[in-house]
Amino acid sequence: MKFLVVGVGALGSTYLAFLTRAGHEAVGLLKKGRTLERIRVEGIWGEFEVKVKTLDDINRLDFEPELIILTVKSHDTEQALEGIKPLMGSKALLMIAQNGYGNYERAVKVFGEGRVILSRVIFGARLLNWGHVKITVCGDDVVIGDPEGKVREDFLTELSKTFSTAGIPTRHEREVYKYLWDKILYNCALNPLGALLEATYGQLARNPHTRELMDRILEEAFEVIKAHGIPTFWSHVEEYRKHFYERLIPPTSEHYPSMLEDLKRGRTEIDALNGALLELASQKGINLPTNEFIVRLIKAKELLNQP
Amino acid sequence: MKFLVVGVGALGSTYLAFLTRAGHEAVGLLKKGRTLERIRVEGIWGEFEVKVKTLDDINRLDFEPELIILTVKSHDTEQALEGIKPLMGSKALLMIAQNGYGNYERAVKVFGEGRVILSRVIFGARLLNWGHVKITVCGDDVVIGDPEGKVREDFLTELSKTFSTAGIPTRHEREVYKYLWDKILYNCALNPLGALLEATYGQLARNPHTRELMDRILEEAFEVIKAHGIPTFWSHVEEYRKHFYERLIPPTSEHYPSMLEDLKRGRTEIDALNGALLELASQKGINLPTNEFIVRLIKAKELLNQP
Numbered sequence: 001m002k003f004l005v006v007g008v009g010a011l012g013s014t015y016l017a018f019l020t021r022a023g024h025e026a027v028g029l030l031k032k033g034r035t036l037e038r039i040r041v042e043g044i045w046g047e048f049e050v051k052v053k054t055l056d057d058i059n060r061l062d063f064e065p066e067l068i069i070l071t072v073k074s075h076d077t078e079q080a081l082e083g084i085k086p087l088m089g090s091k092a093l094l095m096i097a098q099n100g101y102g103n104y105e106r107a108v109k110v111f112g113e114g115r116v117i118l119s120r121v122i123f124g125a126r127l128l129n130w131g132h133v134k135i136t137v138c139g140d141d142v143v144i145g146d147p148e149g150k151v152r153e154d155f156l157t158e159l160s161k162t163f164s165t166a167g168i169p170t171r172h173e174r175e176v177y178k179y180l181w182d183k184i185l186y187n188c189a190l191n192p193l194g195a196l197l198e199a200t201y202g203q204l205a206r207n208p209h210t211r212e213l214m215d216r217i218l219e220e221a222f223e224v225i226k227a228h229g230i231p232t233f234w235s236h237v238e239e240y241r242k243h244f245y246e247r248l249i250p251p252t253s254e255h256y257p258s259m260l261e262d263l264k265r266g267r268t269e270i271d272a273l274n275g276a277l278l279e280l281a282s283q284k285g286i287n288l289p290t291n292e293f294i295v296r297l298i299k300a301k302e303l304l305n306q307p
Numbered sequence: 308m309k310f311l312v313v314g315v316g317a318l319g320s321t322y323l324a325f326l327t328r329a330g331h332e333a334v335g336l337l338k339k340g341r342t343l344e345r346i347r348v349e350g351i352w353g354e355f356e357v358k359v360k361t362l363d364d365i366n367r368l369d370f371e372p373e374l375i376i377l378t379v380k381s382h383d384t385e386q387a388l389e390g391i392k393p394l395m396g397s398k399a400l401l402m403i404a405q406n407g408y409g410n411y412e413r414a415v416k417v418f419g420e421g422r423v424i425l426s427r428v429i430f431g432a433r434l435l436n437w438g439h440v441k442i443t444v445c446g447d448d449v450v451i452g453d454p455e456g457k458v459r460e461d462f463l464t465e466l467s468k469t470f471s472t473a474g475i476p477t478r479h480e481r482e483v484y485k486y487l488w489d490k491i492l493y494n495c496a497l498n499p500l501g502a503l504l505e506a507t508y509g510q511l512a513r514n515p516h517t518r519e520l521m522d523r524i525l526e527e528a529f530e531v532i533k534a535h536g537i538p539t540f541w542s543h544v545e546e547y548r549k550h551f552y553e554r555l556i557p558p559t560s561e562h563y564p565s566m567l568e569d570l571k572r573g574r575t576e577i578d579a580l581n582g583a584l585l586e587l588a589s590q591k592g593i594n595l596p597t598n599e600f601i602v603r604l605i606k607a608k609e610l611l612n613q614p
Contacts, residue, residue, distance in 0.1 A: 193607075196503065196604070197607055197608050197611060199607075199611055203611060207607050207610050207611065209606045209607035209610065210607045212603060213600070213603055213604075289596045289600075290600065293520070293596075293597065293600045296517075296519060296520055297504070297516070297520070297604075299516045300500075300504055300514050300516035300517045300520075301504050303514050303516065304504060304505075304510060
């Protein structure tokens, strides 16, 4: 298959390296002026190094991709969508492989229904250096699907097999949107507190004070979910809480959120996580005091850490 | 005059060194097993080194102090008051030279009205090493007084002169309790946020997110002040805000709160600051969401940092 990977950070490097190794035609789209020739992969999915193709100008793309994989940070989504507009006239589908709420919704507005695939990525990849990525943990298969049900199911099944065969375990699920919200909840509860306090997920869960705050973050998130009728696997916050503390945290208890590193660099995805909850809440006239506080603290620290 | 200085941290070392140098009989009461022979002072009030007297057992005190100066951290007040009970039968007065709310109130309960002097200390002292203190900043004279008006005024005036002559600028003010609350408000707004975000007072004031949070902390504090009829110089939070941003912060804008160092060691005075606001609020059935959040975050970080 033919892929264009937009954004070559930790996640983009992973897709580019694994797809190239599997013999697919894959090109990474870099920021203007950047270059990258090889990617080295290490971690739980094995070690290898592969020569990769990259471009820093989409107009020099010399083939028509079947799938564009968008891996940029949420705060760069708008700009990245703008950058791939030259491909809107093609038959390429767009796969959103990003954290948080709002990326998929924005992509559908630009590319239109039936052309956007949503994914829930829950493996951990860390960019050790430019072109050097480590796969640190895998919570579950990548789940892909089309929340609108307009992308052909056989294509989605085929695509899952392609990724899995290339080494990135993936499955197709019609309920992908529920999987995404599962992860949004997880990230909203853990990431900003872990980043602010420099604590692991396990430490946050064991500490009675952060546990109380995470409970409130989740309660407030469920107010938003109810008010907007967002589909989830959980009929009540208590159900999710149980799942969260008993199932999700234990296997990742030693991990720090990637937001910790982002925060040190002065830019996080808070607007696609707790910030998105605030935005959705304000549309319904709901107050989320705990989430608001946490967003303010993260934004305060972002400003302090900006170079 | 004859002094017993209880607690020989940054503040206690300062009093012990300056009073000893001025020729007063001053003894420092150390924790069991500790020893200290000399104190070196540096910073804005000059440099000197002085041989000091210390004890680690109050029963070995061989003179009757006229004034006991309590300088321990707020979380050690209870224990320190217990420790000086052998002096309750003497004529010694007790001076509270601590941060926050609750220390004076507790001391009056133990020592009784007419025997406790309150002070508002607003110079900065930092313990560089054991026995080595640096005076970093001085916001105003130390203010001393008796909120109950039962300690003889000529004694308070005399005591102020004694301290000032020894090198610690001090004045007597009947409204000392208002001065104390002035500083409590200042500390509640700046210390926990500065400690959590590792930010200076100036950075906190310039950052729109922390400024918003500090405004809310102060608004909530004024709810408590009103509900309890606590005397202050300010009839409304807006008046205090103006004073805070325009008068108090500019001269200390480069400073980090000492709570930052305390937090790294896993123990802060949060219970005598924002925690005290919560306690006072709960007595009146008032909710202080911003202060509660900040207290939880500080306590979470204390636990994470405890050895």
